[in-house]
Amino acid sequence: MTNIVVLIGRLARPVQLRQLPSGDVLAEYQLTVPRPGQRAESVPVVWEHPPASATDHAPDVEIVVVGRVRRRFFRAGGRTESRTEVVAESLVPLRHAKRARAALAAACSQIEGATS
DSSP states (O other): OOOOEEEEEEEOSOOEEEEOTTSOEEEEEEEEEEETTEEEEEEEEEEESOOGGGGOOOTTOEEEEEEEEEEEEEEETTEEEEEEEEEEEEEEETTSHHHHHHHHHHHHHHHHHHHO
16 A cells, blocks of 8 residues: 655645654644635645754745655543644755655655556
8 A cells, every 4th residue: 555645735824843742843834735616725734853944934835745644643631533634755845846846756656666
């Protein structure tokens, strides 16, 4: 099985860094992905162990995300809740065309490898 997601959209709000109880750092993004003729969709994206440049992206910047879908469960307010999110393997501003194309090519290679 292969779990590959490719998103191209705009950052809806500033990047938020969060330190987990384990000490790991997580960058959280909210990406707005347009759908022609329909309402845009808001997609939560997280980047585990992000580079220092992860917070360099301002709201409304177009971003290419290659990653995987994850559903995680956690306890909040005494009950179990869940959240579905995209875990980024690469996150590149669309204005960096060469790097964005490389991220998309890597995703295509993963798909081709899974189908051959």
